[in-house]
Amino acid sequence: MIISMRPHATREEIDHVCERIREFGYKVHSIEGEERVVIGVVGIGDVTACLESLEATPGVERAVRISAPYKFVSKEFKKERTQMRVNGLEIGGEEFVVMAGPCSVESERQIMETAESVRKAGARILRGGAFKPRTSPYDFQGLELEGLKLLRKAKEATGLAIITEVMSDRDAEMVAEYADIMQVGARNMQNFALLKSLGKCGRPVLLKRGMSSTIKELLMSAEYLVAHGNSNVLLCERGIRTFETATRNTCDIAAVPVLNELTHLPVIVDPSHATGKRSLVPAVARAAVAIGADGLIVEAHPDPEKAISDGAQSLTLEQFSKLMQQLRPYIELWKESRQAETAGAVV
Ligand code: PEP
Numbered sequence: 271m272i273i274s275m276r277p278h279a280t281r282e283e284i285d286h287v288c289e290r291i292r293e294f295g296y297k298v299h300s301i302e303g304e305e306r307v308v309i310g311v312v313g314i315g316d317v318t319a320c321l322e323s324l325e326a327t328p329g330v331e332r333a334v335r336i337s338a339p340y341k342f343v344s345k346e347f348k349k350e351r352t353q354m355r356v357n358g359l360e361i362g363g364e365e366f367v368v369m370a371g372p373c374s375v376e377s378e379r380q381i382m383e384t385a386e387s388v389r390k391a392g393a394r395i396l397r398g399g400a401f402k403p404r405t406s407p408y409d410f411q412g413l414e415l416e417g418l419k420l421l422r423k424a425k426e427a428t429g430l431a432i433i434t435e436v437m438s439d440r441d442a443e444m445v446a447e448y449a450d451i452m453q454v455g456a457r458n459m460q461n462f463a464l465l466k467s468l469g470k471c472g473r474p475v476l477l478k479r480g481m482s483s484t485i486k487e488l489l490m491s492a493e494y495l496v497a498h499g500n501s502n503v504l505l506c507e508r509g510i511r512t513f514e515t516a517t518r519n520t521c522d523i524a525a526v527p528v529l530n531e532l533t534h535l536p537v538i539v540d541p542s543h544a545t546g547k548r549s550l551v552p553a554v555a556r557a558a559v560a561i562g563a564d565g566l567i568v569e570a571h572p573d574p575e576k577a578i579s580d581g582a583q584s585l586t587l588e589q590f591s592k593l594m595q596q597l598r599p600y601i602e603l604w605k606e607s608r609q610a611e612t613a614g615a616v617v
């Protein structure tokens with residue numbers, strides 16, 4: 271059950287509602303937003319009696335029963351898509367957002383050249399890892415703070431927003447100083463200490479699906495972020511592990527409409543990690559637009575052959591620019607369908 275208090279409900283009203291909830295034998299999990307307080311009701315008790323009583327309690331705007339285990343991120347709680355503003359760009363709304371850049375920030379020259387080129391091609395957000403989760407401890411671990419500083423330089427030069435990975439709760443504050451969107455990698459999707467700390471980081475979070483995680487587990491991790499105070503969460507399908515070896519991961523493209531049914535959060539597709547092969551990236555990117563994702567995150571590099579990480583799946587800058595041209599008619603159709611949805615023609 272979730273109780274939305276009216277905007278600017280008084281402290282007495284909020285405390286009274288919490289007291290009533292406890293009297294029914296439940297636990298209270300409240301989120302204090304800037305405008306309103308939302309109270310999550312958890313535990314076992316008489317739902318119907320509690321709902322009826324709370325609906326009539328002063329200060330309460332809405333009390334809803336939610337059957338899904340993930341509460342705040344569920345469609346049952348909120349039907350309208352969650353939209354968030356990042357550097358003047360509305361994500362989750364009527365604009366299809368493309369994030370692009372190298373797997374890792376490697377040098378000033380590499381990130382500046384990439385940023386200029388992907389911006390010209392139409393990307394709005396620059397990706398680049400400064401903290402890299404690598405399978406081998408002997409592989410390049412990222413430029414860390416130096417990498418973050420280079421991303422800032424690229425932002426200043428191009429106006430692109432920055433998305434970069436945060437691997438540890440200890441680095442969250444530092445990364446948040448440089449990033450417009452905090453990326454949680456597949457390997458950290460269930461790092462609950464990290465998720466809790468990002469609840470308070472003040473930046474939107476792109477949560478990548480763990481490589482062996484179900485959609486429900488992805489949503490439960492998103493619930494951690496929201497329950498700890500951050501409702502600006504983007505979900506990312508980046509392929510999962512299956513028996514198939516023809517691709518690096520198996521792109522679960524159907525996860526996009528499944529998520530669109532279950533949650534109000536925007537969904538981003540990563541065709542690079544989902545396939546592991548540059549030749550397959552454009553087809554999966556087109557599929558992502560056609561199936562109703564909110565955006566893409568694509569790896570692109572000035573010289574993929576020499577990339578320190580993920581060269582095989584990185585597009586050249588020319589290939590990225592071609593991809594953006596190829597996507598144009600798909601994005602036009604996407605926009606029409608979003609506008610119709612907003613106008614209420616499609617539900
Ligand atoms: C990345 O984006 O470079 C990355 C490491 O992705 P993932 O966490 O999906 O493997």
Ligand code: MN
Nearest residue numbers: 373569579580
């Ligand atoms: Mn990568």
